[in-house]
Amino acid sequence: MMYSESMASSMLPPGPRLPWIPFGGGRRRCLGAAFASFEMRVALRTILRDAVLRPADTREERARSHHITLVPARGARVVREA
Ligand code: HEM
Numbered sequence: 001m002m003y004s005e006s007m008a009s010s011m012l013p014p015g016p017r018l019p020w021i022p023f024g025g026g027r028r029r030c031l032g033a034a035f036a037s038f039e040m041r042v043a044l045r046t047i048l049r050d051a052v053l054r055p056a057d058t059r060e061e062r063a064r065s066h067h068i069t070l071v072p073a074r075g076a077r078v079v080r081e082a
Contacts, residue, residue, distance in 0.1 A: 052082040 023030035030036070055061075056077035063070040
């Protein structure tokens with residue numbers, strides 16, 4: 001049996017198709033992804049511009065792999081002092 005695109009879509013549960021990927025993917029990928037990323041960089045830079053941060057733990061922290069990327073093994077926790 002041949003499936004049309006609309007039949008295939010109706011067999012999937014409702015809601016975003018790739019909700020575990022921040023901006024979705026494929027034909028429905030978020031049109032605002034670049035703008036949203038830019039906004040987030042500006043907001044973070046503004047919030048952190050005058051912040052004084054120190055590591056929450058002074059032990060060396062290694063990178064560990066997480067899916068296709070590397071992340072700090074203990075989450076790079078910091079304490080804001082000012
Ligand atoms: C952190 C911010 C944002 C996140 C996490 C996000 C996430 C998403 C996701 C997951 C989808 C795909 C939904 C699906 O699979 O059907 C989507 C679609 C869409 N987003 Fe965003 N979005 C963000 C910001 C924005 C902004 C700022 C705009 C516009 C200025 C925007 C415009 C759109 C549009 C128009 C679609 C529909 C694309 C289509 O169906 O062809 N988004 N967004």
